[in-house]
Amino acid sequence: MTSVETLRSRDRLLAAATTLFYERGFLATSVKEITQACGFTQGALYNHFPSKDELLYVLVLDIHAELERHTSRARATAGDDPVDQYAALVAVHVAAHAQYRERSRVGNHEYRWLTGARLEDVNASRRRLRDELADVLTAGQEAGVFDLVGGSAATTARAVLDMCGLISEWFRDDGSLTPTEMHRRYIELALRMAGGPSTPRTWPVLPAPPVLPKI
Amino acid sequence: MTSVETLRSRDRLLAAATTLFYERGFLATSVKEITQACGFTQGALYNHFPSKDELLYVLVLDIHAELERHTSRARATAGDDPVDQYAALVAVHVAAHAQYRERSRVGNHEYRWLTGARLEDVNASRRRLRDELADVLTAGQEAGVFDLVGGSAATTARAVLDMCGLISEWFRDDGSLTPTEMHRRYIELALRMAGGPSTPRTWPVLPAPPVLPKI
DNA sequence: GGGGTATATGAACGGTCATTTACCGTACGA
DNA sequence: TCGTACGGTAAATGACCGTTCATATACCCC
Known part of the structure; x- marks a missing residue:
């Protein structure tokens, strides 16, 4: 089951990705940048999405x-x-x-x-x-x-x-x-x-x- | 002095880059792809341009x-x-x-x-x-x-x-x-x-x- | 024919990338 | 209270990136 905290992290990742993709584009944005914008390390992204x-x-x-x-x-x-x-x-x-x-x-x-x-x-x-x-x-x-x-x-x-x-x-x-x-x-x-x-x-x-x- | 051959190579690189950038975009195109499209290896690009x-x-x-x-x-x-x-x-x-x-x-x-x-x-x-x-x-x-x-x-x-x-x-x-x-x-x-x-x-x-x- | 220049090679460099793995704390249901 | 699943960390992996460089080759002018 997905907890409330999970949903928030997922949404925060999506929001951070939105801003970064807007500013630099998808290819020029690294997974590290997305997760760091949420205070996470790289690996955390893969708890919510199977891939970039x-x-x-x-x-x-x-x-x-x-x-x-x-x-x-x-x-x-x-x-x-x-x-x-x-x-x-x-x-x-x-x-x-x-x-x-x-x-x-x-x-x-x-x-x-x-x-x-x-x-x-x-x-x-x-x-x-x-x-x-x-x-x-x-x-x-x-x-x-x-x-x-x-x-x-x-x-x-x-x-x-x-x-x-x-x-x-x-x-x-x-x-x-x-x-x-x-x-x-x-x-x-x-x-x-x-x-x-x-x-x-x-x-x-x-x-x-x-x-x-x-x- | 730039020989005819130089000009042709340079122009071929530009033409190949045009097609590749059109199809995949600048970031998704590697130097290797550009030069290979002209029958060269990677290093050849740097005889004509200081950088990508x-x-x-x-x-x-x-x-x-x-x-x-x-x-x-x-x-x-x-x-x-x-x-x-x-x-x-x-x-x-x-x-x-x-x-x-x-x-x-x-x-x-x-x-x-x-x-x-x-x-x-x-x-x-x-x-x-x-x-x-x-x-x-x-x-x-x-x-x-x-x-x-x-x-x-x-x-x-x-x-x-x-x-x-x-x-x-x-x-x-x-x-x-x-x-x-x-x-x-x-x-x-x-x-x-x-x-x-x-x-x-x-x-x-x-x-x-x-x-x-x-x- | 020989010397210099232009141009391509191919191996190497350091760096970054997306993704994987092992591990750890914590919170919640039984 | 225990155990288990979730969600995070840290480190490692292999691939690929742009760029550099020593070297080799072909060509033009003398």
Whole structure:
């Protein structure tokens, strides 16, 4: 049976790994650094994970699963209008990359060191996220509220996700661009890319980016 | 004096490193792999580069310099219209990431393993490329042909470059999306993002992406 | 033909890596 | 209270890393 203390150590290892992978990348981070950040010695890691690779897998999969929970919840609460659903989805992606910068960057960059079935699991999650956005775009196009470039929901979805996915690379809380304003701009950019209704329209411009709780 | 043979070996090492860094990344590629790909043993690398880091620096800097030459040439030949200049710049970025996928990916991802002055050199080049695009956007906004989100050329420039920079991650020559069509779509997306004149307009839609020669 | 230079070899170096193993304290259930 | 499983330590393992260096070979100019 796993005691409470065990769970805490495991989570501390995952948290330390998140920060280190964010700062230096998976390959440039040693097991020693991860465990030392928790006050342990190297061997302690292997009481909780069978290998460094498995730790990465658990971490990256959790990051993707959390994002999937956020997007499906946002979509469910956004109502029936495809434009609202689209804006809500983009808002989640932007907020995730701004608020959980470390996790987002690890999820978007370090997953490529996985191999075999572990890599496939993560790729499947990434495909679902892309398809979710593409589905909303397709619905909007069929409803006549979107005018997609090349008629392709896939291209637009990919471009929007790529654009959002790199926010975590440059966004800083102490920069001159506030989270609220950055958020507003990226939603507007995404709406323009989809050929949707342009800026001053009925869709409620979010007063602030959604705060994403840990779920 | 450097003989012809020296130049060829050096270039072969750079070419082999490009492919390997593209496939596995800088850290996951050993000196042994680079040299073996050229039919050499490990030590041979140090006749041409003082270190593995320096090889990366030379390679990444060359990739950026070549892109800078392409963009400034495209801008110079695009005429005075900011919309034309903008489209020409985006076309170069798209074409570079589609045609020189290996080099583009190495340039965009592996530079972060550089440190100190070498990293600064590359960052300066990246800043120039971003500023070049932002300058054209600003000119277009002042001329009244662009309507930038948040009035910010920097935000739009960054979003466009991020979107284009990831093309090399997913684009495949043998995919269902032809280079010409992909090129067309991304220019259209970039024009929409800038709030420029929408799709059927006087600006010549490129019949094909520009072929970028080695310069 | 001989001397110097350029370039590759292959063995060695010190270091670090992920992982394994033996061992030890401690807390908890029987 | 005993024993057992858990979660930590410390040390060792073998592999691989980037880099160095003495040496060998091929080539160009005199």
